[in-house]
Amino acid sequence: MQTVKMVVTGPFSAGKTELIRSVSEIDVVSTERKLTDKAERTVKEATTVAMDFGRITVDEDLVLYLFGTPGQKRFDFMWEILSEGMLGFIVVVDSTRPETFREARSILETFRAYAPTPYVVAANKQDLEDAWEVEDVRNALRLDPKIKILPCVASDRDTVKTILLELLYSILEEMESGG
Amino acid sequence: MALRGNLRDFTITQLLNLINLARKTGTLIVEGPNETAEIAFREGKLAYAKIGQEENGLAMILHRSKQLSANQYEVVLQRAESMTDKELGLTLINAGYISQEDILANLQQYFTDIIRRLFTWVEGFFRFENDILPQEDRINIRLDLENLIIEGSRQLRELEQLQDEIPTLEMALKFTERPGANLQSVNLSVEEWRVVSFIDPKNTMKQIANAAKLNELEIRRIVFGLLQAGLVELVRAEGAPAPKPVRMFPTEDREEQKTLVNRLIGRIRSM
Ligand SMILES: Nc1nc2c(ncn2[C@@H]2O[C@H](COP(=O)(O)OP(=O)(O)O)[C@@H](O)[C@H]2O)c(=O)[nH]1
Numbered sequence: 001m002q003t004v005k006m007v008v009t010g011p012f013s014a015g016k017t018e019l020i021r022s023v024s025e026i027d028v029v030s031t032e033r034k035l036t037d038k039a040e041r042t043v044k045e046a047t048t049v050a051m052d053f054g055r056i057t058v059d060e061d062l063v064l065y066l067f068g069t070p071g072q073k074r075f076d077f078m079w080e081i082l083s084e085g086m087l088g089f090i091v092v093v094d095s096t097r098p099e100t101f102r103e104a105r106s107i108l109e110t111f112r113a114y115a116p117t118p119y120v121v122a123a124n125k126q127d128l129e130d131a132w133e134v135e136d137v138r139n140a141l142r143l144d145p146k147i148k149i150l151p152c153v154a155s156d157r158d159t160v161k162t163i164l165l166e167l168l169y170s171i172l173e174e175m176e177s178g179g
Numbered sequence: 180m181a182l183r184g185n186l187r188d189f190t191i192t193q194l195l196n197l198i199n200l201a202r203k204t205g206t207l208i209v210e211g212p213n214e215t216a217e218i219a220f221r222e223g224k225l226a227y228a229k230i231g232q233e234e235n236g237l238a239m240i241l242h243r244s245k246q247l248s249a250n251q252y253e254v255v256l257q258r259a260e261s262m263t264d265k266e267l268g269l270t271l272i273n274a275g276y277i278s279q280e281d282i283l284a285n286l287q288q289y290f291t292d293i294i295r296r297l298f299t300w301v302e303g304f305f306r307f308e309n310d311i312l313p314q315e316d317r318i319n320i321r322l323d324l325e326n327l328i329i330e331g332s333r334q335l336r337e338l339e340q341l342q343d344e345i346p347t348l349e350m351a352l353k354f355t356e357r358p359g360a361n362l363q364s365v366n367l368s369v370e371e372w373r374v375v376s377f378i379d380p381k382n383t384m385k386q387i388a389n390a391a392k393l394n395e396l397e398i399r400r401i402v403f404g405l406l407q408a409g410l411v412e413l414v415r416a417e418g419a420p421a422p423k424p425v426r427m428f429p430t431e432d433r434e435e436q437k438t439l440v441n442r443l444i445g446r447i448r449s450m
Pocket residue numbers: 010011012013014015016017018019044047048124125126127128152153154155
């Protein structure tokens with residue numbers, strides 16, 4: 001049995017758990033715990049403080065695991081451990097909350113420094129009226145033109161599938177170019 | 180769709196950066212605690228600005244910058260009451276009062292001063308309206324935003340924010356290939372030029388800081404300004420020890436790896 005993994009990262013409340021839940025064949029295992037931090041509690045009642053864990057079985061001898069990382073700074077010691085051995089990663093951003101873009105940039109740069117692994121960005125919550133356009137999010141995150149950023153509604157399985165596929169295409173391209 | 184938010188979370192400098200990169204046309208409206216500013220752009224260049232109820236007719240702008248004396252200003256106001264700014268400008272040029280360059284320079288000064296005032300706002304709702312263009316009868320300028328962006332970035336002082344923006348100094352810098360990014364037209368300080376002169380994918384920011392005798396805060400601040408202005412980007416340093424070899428796949432064999440990715444693709448497509 002072979003296993004491969006992808007990491008789903010991004011700021012607090014961006015939609016990482018929701019995204020993994022949309023495609024995972026098991027209930028997303030996440031260690032959710034009520035936060036006592038007041039500012040964060042107003043955003044969302046409970047948040048992931050450990051990590052999410054989803055699974056997609058490909059066939060009898062290949063399984064893909066999706067790991068959701070806590071975005072908060074105080075957990076960044078986990079990123080290095082998680083990034084070990086990943087095929088690629090997905091950075092989820094909440095397109096309606098520009099206040100989180102700086103953190104998203106920071107997470108991006110940190111991951112990029114750990115591993116030269118392919119990644120894509122999901123501009124999430126595109127169903128909401130306040131969502132920034134994908135290209136505005138791209139510029140706000142200072143993404144290289146070569147990096148894919150895709151519109152996403154984390155609860156909509158099709159948009160999530162597209163994101164996983166685009167990441168896999170990027171991985172293939174990287175392999176073809178001898179990267 | 181919405182390009183909106185609060186300056187607390189997304190600064191004027193970052194907005195200018197966005198407008199510049201996307202070559203946007205439209206009007207940025209910022210509602211501060213006391214007044215509202217409207218800044219118009221064409222294809223990513225500053226075109227026009229006004230703030231609150233501040234009188235911003237051409238005559239007033241020229242008077243304020245001492246191009247028109249109090250007397251002249253009175254005369255112009257009486258005679259030119261019904262003239263648009265464009266008509267007034269032409270009249271003044273034809274009468275030999277002032278050159279076209281001087282008019283544009285004075286407008287530029289006034290508009291950029293409004294943006295400098297916005298740099299000091301810590302709070303305020305902003306929205307970008309694609310459909311609102313500067314009034315036809317006003318004189319527009321065409322000013323590249325890079326200098327303002329660098330100026331605004333210099334005001335970001337907090338180490339913590341800068342550390343978020345540039346988490347590690349082990350990365351290197353390279354000039355962007357973005358068309359229009361033009362270093363020549365940018366006003367850089369001596370220190371900024373010193374950093375620029377070391378930019379090379381071989382040099383990490385840490386090495387640049389050492390060579391240019393800058394501390395971590397200083398190098399981060401300078402690089403942040405250059406990043407914001409879209410002049411440079413972060414890259415992995417060439418010749419740096421490769422990041423610890425990452426084992427992405429359960430197999431070493433290239434072909435098996437590709438097959439594996441293709442199996443994943445097939446599975447997800449069929450979901
Ligand atoms: N409208 C909308 N809400 C979303 C979307 N994705 C996530 N959410 C909501 O945003 C909140 C945070 O999502 P969650 O997945 O827990 O964020 P995480 O902290 O990144 O794991 C939850 O209330 C989700 O239901 C989306 O695409 N659209």
